Amino acid sequence: MDQKELREWEAKCIQExxxxxRAGCPLGVDARAxxxxxxxxxxxxxxxxxxxxxxxxAITARLCEAPCEAFCVRKELGGAIGIGCxxxxxxxxxxxxxxxxxxxxxxxxxxxxxxGPSSLAVAFELARKGYPVxxxxxxxxxxxxxxxxxxxVLPSAILDEELSRLSALRVTFVxxxxxxxxxxxxxxxxxxxxxxxxxxxPTLLASLGTPDPETFALxxxxxxxxxxxxxxxxxxxxxxxxxxxAVSMDRFLQNASLTSSRVMLRNGRTxxxxxxRGVTPVSRLVPADGVMFxxxxxxxxxxxxxxxxxxxxxxxxxYLKEYGGYPKSYARRVFNNSAIVQGARQANTFIxxxxxxxxxxxxxxxxxxxxxxxxDARRQMVDxxxxxxxxxxxxxxxxxxxQSGQAALAAHAPGxxxxxxxxxxxxxxxxxxPAQTLRLYxxxxxxxxxxxxxxxxxxxxxxxxxxxxxxxxxxxxxESVWADMGRPKVTTACSTCLKxxxxxxxxxxxxxxxxxxxxxxxxxxxxxxxxxxxxxCPSRHDEGTRKDVRALLENMGQPLADLPMSGELTECCGFGxxxxxxxxxxxxxxxxxxxxQSDADFLTYCAMCRDQLAKTGKPVLHILDLLFPDLAHPAxxxxxxxxxxxxxxxxxxxxxxxxHGRGHLPRQPWEDVRLAISEPVAALLEERRILEDDLRQIxxxxxxQGGCFTHGADGRKIASAELGEVTFWAEYRExxxxxxVLRAWSHRMRIKGGxx
Amino acid sequence: MSLTFLxxxxxxxxxxxxxxLEQGKVxxxxxxxxxxxxxPVCPKCGAVFVYEELxxxxxxxxxxxxxxx
Numbered sequence: 001m002d003q004k005e006l007r008e009w010e011a012k013c014i015q016e017x018x019x020x021x022r023a024g025c026p027l028g029v030d031a032r033a034x035x036x037x038x039x040x041x042x043x044x045x046x047x048x049x050x051x052x053x054x055x056x057x058a059i060t061a062r063l064c065e066a067p068c069e070a071f072c073v074r075k076e077l078g079g080a081i082g083i084g085c086x087x088x089x090x091x092x093x094x095x096x097x098x099x100x101x102x103x104x105x106x107x108x109x110x111x112x113x114x115x116g117p118s119s120l121a122v123a124f125e126l127a128r129k130g131y132p133v134x135x136x137x138x139x140x141x142x143x144x145x146x147x148x149x150x151x152x153v154l155p156s157a158i159l160d161e162e163l164s165r166l167s168a169l170r171v172t173f174v175x176x177x178x179x180x181x182x183x184x185x186x187x188x189x190x191x192x193x194x195x196x197x198x199x200x201x202p203t204l205l206a207s208l209g210t211p212d213p214e215t216f217a218l219x220x221x222x223x224x225x226x227x228x229x230x231x232x233x234x235x236x237x238x239x240x241x242x243x244x245x246a247v248s249m250d251r252f253l254q255n256a257s258l259t260s261s262r263v264m265l266r267n268g269r270t271x272x273x274x275x276x277r278g279v280t281p282v283s284r285l286v287p288a289d290g291v292m293f294x295x296x297x298x299x300x301x302x303x304x305x306x307x308x309x310x311x312x313x314x315x316x317x318x319y320l321k322e323y324g325g326y327p328k329s330y331a332r333r334v335f336n337n338s339a340i341v342q343g344a345r346q347a348n349t350f351i352x353x354x355x356x357x358x359x360x361x362x363x364x365x366x367x368x369x370x371x372x373x374x375x376d377a378r379r380q381m382v383d384x385x386x387x388x389x390x391x392x393x394x395x396x397x398x399x400x401x402x403q404s405g406q407a408a409l410a411a412h413a414p415g416x417x418x419x420x421x422x423x424x425x426x427x428x429x430x431x432x433x434p435a436q437t438l439r440l441y442x443x444x445x446x447x448x449x450x451x452x453x454x455x456x457x458x459x460x461x462x463x464x465x466x467x468x469x470x471x472x473x474x475x476x477x478x479e480s481v482w483a484d485m486g487r488p489k490v491t492t493a494c495s496t497c498l499k500x501x502x503x504x505x506x507x508x509x510x511x512x513x514x515x516x517x518x519x520x521x522x523x524x525x526x527x528x529x530x531x532x533x534x535x536x537c538p539s540r541h542d543e544g545t546r547k548d549v550r551a552l553l554e555n556m557g558q559p560l561a562d563l564p565m566s567g568e569l570t571e572c573c574g575f576g577x578x579x580x581x582x583x584x585x586x587x588x589x590x591x592x593x594x595x596x597q598s599d600a601d602f603l604t605y606c607a608m609c610r611d612q613l614a615k616t617g618k619p620v621l622h623i624l625d626l627l628f629p630d631l632a633h634p635a636x637x638x639x640x641x642x643x644x645x646x647x648x649x650x651x652x653x654x655x656x657x658x659x660h661g662r663g664h665l666p667r668q669p670w671e672d673v674r675l676a677i678s679e680p681v682a683a684l685l686e687e688r689r690i691l692e693d694d695l696r697q698i699x700x701x702x703x704x705q706g707g708c709f710t711h712g713a714d715g716r717k718i719a720s721a722e723l724g725e726v727t728f729w730a731e732y733r734e735x736x737x738x739x740x741v742l743r744a745w746s747h748r749m750r751i752k753g754g755x756x
Numbered sequence: 757m758s759l760t761f762l763x764x765x766x767x768x769x770x771x772x773x774x775x776x777l778e779q780g781k782v783x784x785x786x787x788x789x790x791x792x793x794x795x796p797v798c799p800k801c802g803a804v805f806v807y808e809e810l811x812x813x814x815x816x817x818x819x820x821x822x823x824x825x
Contacts, residue, residue, distance in 0.1 A: 344825060709803075729811065748819050750786065753804075756778055
């Protein structure tokens with residue numbers, strides 16, 4: 001990812017867009033943060049939020065007309081939050097943060113004519129920046145029409161207190177009898193502001209001209225004005241004019257462009273999306289006394305705030321939640337990870353943990369795809385030789401094993417010379433449910449006798465791990481096997497294989513076996529209570545197959561329970577994208593969150609989903625358990641272990657070779673090593689991804705070639721073997737039941753040599 | 757920092773050499789980085805013993821660090 005790509009990714013995620021209330025505030029007050037603090041009954045923090053963006057907050061919060069409320073997303077759901085009322089409650093009860101800081105003094109002077117709200121805002125903003133400001137006002141005291149307000153609205157003591165705050169910022173107030181052009185000319189300054197929200201002399205008003213609507217600059221250089229009569233809100237409109245004019249004056253005084261890179265007022269415009277589906281309308285609270293909320297009322301009213309966020313993707317994705325951010329922040333993390341020159345890369349595991357399931361893209365109003373971003377990052381890591389070798393090692397080994405002569409096979413139907421259809425069960429179904437795979441093949445043969453069988457892996461792990469080159473080679477190899485089989489139509493029982501074929505080998509015209517079966521009459525009749533059907537994530541955009549699966553289940557009379565995140569919103573089981581390899585703990589969380597979505601037992605049509613979800617202890621059925629009741633596995637059956645899957649693939653190939661009269665699968669010499677493994681040791685091997693085949697190879701070598709350590713007291717043995725990238729160790733003892741495995745472990749670091 | 761790693765139980769005999777393991781010099785390598793440490797070694801044939809706690813502890817940590825470097 002380069003800088004340009006980073007910007008493009010960032011621009012897609014709208015989570016950092018302001019909430020509608022803030023976008024609608026002419027002062028840009030973070031009303032969401034303010035209301036949230038009020039909901040926590042933290043009035044001091046809430047006041048802090050106001051003071052951060054409001055000039056003279058004690059006045060402004062009391063008089064603000066709250067134009068933000070017109071944009072509030074709650075508006076149609078019980079009425080906009082009473083932000084104006086909450087502002088008044090807050091300013092009455094919250095403690096001020098105290099003194100406003102002033103930047104070091106600047107040499108250029110500012111003259112303000114008039115003392116209405118816009119002029120006071122200009123004085124406040126520029127005095128804070130260190131400019132010496134002189135305010136010339138009519139009457140004895142500054143404040144213009146603010147002085148005419150009733151005590152109940154703006155106590156004069158508060159007005160005076162805020163004016164003294166201005167004095168503390170070195171604002172000088174000078175009473176004058178008239179605000180006219182002669183006065184301005186008599187008191188030259190580097191920048192001039194004329195507040196039209198005060199009683200200007202009509203001649204001055206007539207001579208000012210119209211200011212620029214965004215910068216409030218007049219044609220006369222260095223002159224600015226605001227508080228025009230036609231402003232929408234008498235008070236807050238004037239304050240906003242003053243604020244914007246002050247921004248321009250500061251730029252003018254620094255000889256900077258008035259408009260370049262300037263953040264303009266949004267007038268309520270924001271791209272932030274807030275989901276309101278499922279939000280219960282709650283009516284806006286009216287103060288019991290008709291005037292001011294009590295604290296308790298304020299908390300209740302503020303609690304109606306939706307805390308507008310997008311987070312559409314994060315809400316539904318355990319992975320996105322896990323890392324505490326959202327796609328925009330994640331894009332920066334991915335970028336930084338690739339930009340690191342020295343030191344540890346912090347985001348490798350993050351990048352490798354995405355299941356690439358695509359749910360975020362479907363949910364996102366802007367189609368942000370974490371899958372695309374993470375897969376690109378993985379490819380870059382592989383290209384640059386910095387992909388952690390351990391991240392996907394086991395899955396890639398499993399893929400290679402499924403593609404090896406031990407497990408792979410392409411054969412026409414017994415006795416046939418050609419195939420009309422080629423059945424590709426997928427390596428996980430073959431490994432997890434070999435007997436059902438054979439039965440499914442028989443079912444297909446009944447329908448089409450020229451159905452060949454193709455045992456292999458679709459190479460998804462190479463794709464998911466970012467190994468583009470290896471993946472391209474494997475795809476070519478698959479294509480050549482298919483061509484040798486006479487280019488028949490392919491039908492597969494795996495949603496991942498189907499997706500991979502459709503995207504990378506469209507010439508295979510692959511269809512789902514469930515679609516094939518849905519078109520036939522079904523003998524089986526399901527007798528389960530309603531089941532929650534979990535669509536495998538590769539079927540997200542395959543509506544046809546999803547419909548066929550439902551039709552098949554309906555034909556069998558199997559009722560379904562409601563599962564909210566289904567169809568194109570379906571969720572990953574934790575295996576997709578090799579999440580389970582790179583981050584097994586997270587994969588377990590993902591599966592647990594998925595099965596928690598329904599009290600009903602689960603049903604799926606992906607063998608890997610079945611086993612991943614079943615790891616949680618939830619009863620999960622595979623659709624083949626319904627289709628072939630005599631071969632059904634119990635819903636509560638634990639998943640097939642990694643070693644069992646390897647053995648099953650070999651057995652399936654051997655069984656098919658025998659059927660086809662094509663002889664036997666040659667056995668490896670180490671396959672005859674008899675192991676005795678207790679349940680706790682089996683669990684340890686599973687967690688450490690150590691295969692029984694690995695142990696067989698170690699022990700076979702130790703017994704055949706010699707070389708092990710024997711315990712001096714009890715005769716336990718420890719042997720090791722470097723198998724590919726990994727060195728495996730086994731601790732065992734010999735018994736009547738075979739080699740009793742006591743412990744096993746591995747490391748990737750290579751032993752170059754030892755000497756005493 | 758000590759770069760000597762020995763298991764609590766050193767009562768292991770190398771087969772077929774028939775001699776007990778002793779502390780010895782070992783060279784380890786990962787992703788082009790070489791480490792010189794002292795581990796249990798057969799004084800006769802030089803066979804090295806990487807015990808479970810070491811493999812899953814210190815060695816794993818270093819592997820992860822190097823992979824993320």
